[in-house]
Amino acid sequence: MKKTNVNTFQGMILKLQHYWADQNCTIMQPLDIEVGAGTSHPITYLQAIGPEPISIAYVQPSRRPTDGRYAKNPHRLQHYYQFQVMLKPAPKNIQDLYLNSLKILNIDLKNEDIRFLEDNWENPTLGASGVGWEIWLNGIEITQFTYFQQIGGLNCNPISGEITYGLERIAMHIQNVNNIYDLVWNNNKITKLTYGDIFKQNEIEKSHYNFKYANTNFLFKMFEEYIKEIEYLLTLKIPLPIPAYEYILKATHTFNLLEARKAISITERKRYILHIRTIAKKIAKTYYDFRKKLGFPNLLKTK
């Protein structure tokens, strides 16, 4: 196989996957449900609870409907890619592992300006919080680095280290372009595809949909139904936290769409967030209890 070319979006992802696989991470595939960030993937969210160790890395497409800009803003997208790494327990040298991953992407740490800026992360919807940093490369944030302290309202033990790369931003640095749509996704003998070739139309149509045309009655109804389904799944004789969690994600995305349509008064926004958070906590607890009952089997898996 030819050497991976870091100067394409595709190559950059492959490089990161190889690197983290070399660090003994299991390379997972992205979640097939709309989420706002890689943390929401059940392999991160649910696995961060409880004592069972895990080391994973994956690409996660992330949607933030309110960030749509009709493809007119060269730096902002309502759909973009995160590269998510979770190491549980967080190894002592986790910062060095991260910095080395930048090196393999040809970022010259001896000559570029890297700073760790305090940023304590919180996702109130999921009842999650952590302590860590935004990492800046020459003045722009490229990564969020977090030591989870709480998930679903439960204290984490051991502590997971989560590294979330902003792939587009890093690519723009590596490829030295000033406009996301000019990023080269792939460049081979047959074709050269840019980010714009693949996503520009998507951004335009989605922006229109998110801000103007989404049917809010339909979205409200879906939201209500999702919530009902979650409560049903959690109150079964043998509760089903995993499908319930998937519905939380669907409900959250629906809620984000309603927000983009400005259909939710922020009066109700806080009420919805609180509601979702309560359910997310219930799911976290149910999942934890379920793993506990099984005797936390993955504890024995580490060689």
Add this chain to the structure above:
Amino acid sequence: MEKTFLVEIGTEELPAKSLKFLAISFLKSFEVQLKNTNLIYDKILWYASSRRLALKIFGIKKNRNKIKSNKNILKIKSKNGKNLILNKIQSPINNIYKKREYTKKILFNILDKVIHNLPISNQMRWGENQEKFIRPVHTLTMLLDTKIVHGKLFNITSKRIIYGNRFIGNKKIVINSAKEYPSILQDKGKVIADYETRKKLIKEKANNLVLNFNGNIKFSNNLLEEITAIVEWPVALIAKFKKKFLKIPEEILIYIIQNIQKCFLIYTKENQITHYFVLITNIKSSNPKKIITKTEMVVNSKLKDVEFFLQEDCKKKLEEYQAQLQTIIFEKKLGTLLDKTNRLKKLSKWIAKKIKANPERAIRAAILSKCDLTTKMIFEFPGIEGIIGMYYAKKNKEPEDISIAIKEHYRPKFLNDKLPSNKIGDALSISDKIDTLVGLIGIKKIPSGTKDPFALRRAANGILQIIIKNNYDINLINLIKKSKKLYKTKLINTNTIENCITFIFNRLYSIYQTKGCKTSHIQAVLNKSETNLINFHLKVKAISYFCSLKISEKIITNSKRILKILEKSDEKLNQNIDSKLLKKTEEIHLKNHLDASQNKLNKYLSRKDYKSFLIELDSFEKYIVNFFKKIMIMEKNKSIRINRLTLLKKVYNLFCKIANLSLL
């Protein structure tokens, strides 16, 4: 033998905004603990950077003359694991321990205690550690001269290895002697560990660059401290943004470049903003152009966003954003920002009338005061509320004082912050703060300890500072009552008014203490429940002046003596003195003087001439002296006794009309 002690704790990047506080807390706690031992020293220096905290103690030796109290018994494990207790009797320490080991163990014990009790909230756990600290710890180095001090913190063993700069210089450095610190870090590790040196260096480097530019930097101390805390090896570079963005209002440019991007704007010698700025990097790069270009890209893209949002926002007039305020919750039980705005309209009008400001303008300012919170600019950049409101108001040709009030009504944001610069701002600021205060206390969300999420203490301080500085004649109790009324049925706390009064008046302590007033003076005046702030201010001033006079000593002593007598007797006293029961000369004279001085004293009171009032009390001196000399207060005859006590009570009450003198 005098020794030098070094302790360095190597960590992951420490929070920049609290680094200095952290380092100084570390220093102070260590100092306090040292006092409890019989070690003495010449001085302690502190060092701090993003990845380390260190202390260096010079000239340590045992003080043979210092006897420790019983409270400070140290248990020390000897080498063979037995517990040895040092007590204050001259224990044959020298026979049990070599001097150095003793010192080492004491220093480690102190460190252990101090590190686990730093006054920092929100500490974290990491890995499989159960212990908490601010950020994960990687190295521990404790040296007494050239010898390692053994010990473990957070499962890290004390070693001679310290880490240098992450990116340049030597990553790992072996330190042989305490005296090599911090120069070894600078020479080999490309780290400037001394905080103040680094801060000065950053300023110098930035200024040097700007010299060539014929420009000038207005250093914000907060930003300077933050950058000092972030970089370990500062290098200054100059960059620029597109000149066209200079049409963005200056305050917004400052916010983006300084608060968000953490760079220093360059001004001309005439203090005009330019499109140039200084960035401080954490590395001496061989390709600084790249860093500059990338930074410029980021800044230009942010400013382009700003331009876009300003354009979008200005499609509507500021007042048109009012309707959206009903979509933002102020507090779940207290309603929306639109509800708050409606209350602020009424409060501002009420206050404006009291302070002789234009009530119509105050109402208008209230209407516009929160409108910017629903704009796109604020959604994107939540730190510039008020500034945006002012800018949009000006664009809509609202009167100047209203526009400025919109920006300034958040002041004062902290104890030494500026106050609003016009009366409309004052009225609006007080309204907003009292509304928040009464509302939250009204739903029993009274701040405790370190938890004050709605910043009620700041709000109370702000209200007091504005009223006191401007000498406004606002009755705080009426203000609280008016605010409470506007909440109609929302407040569940039946003691809202009392709680608010207590809360606000407690803030007077901190305000007056910073002015240099003694706590006892403040307490003495507060004890008399003075609710008018102007009067309070005059009284505290009067008491402070009074206490500096010689005559005050006797008056205060007399007051305390009288109080003691009154407290001893638990009999019911009369309302009035019965002249017929006064038999002896001294008590008659005292009563007469009491009557005679009423007029004069009352005149002083009504003129608020509290100084003269207090000075006049000196006239009682000889009568009181004689009274105590010759009068048998605890007379057997009940009615005479009661009468004498009543006389004393009347004198005491008179003396304490302004302040409770017995508290001085």
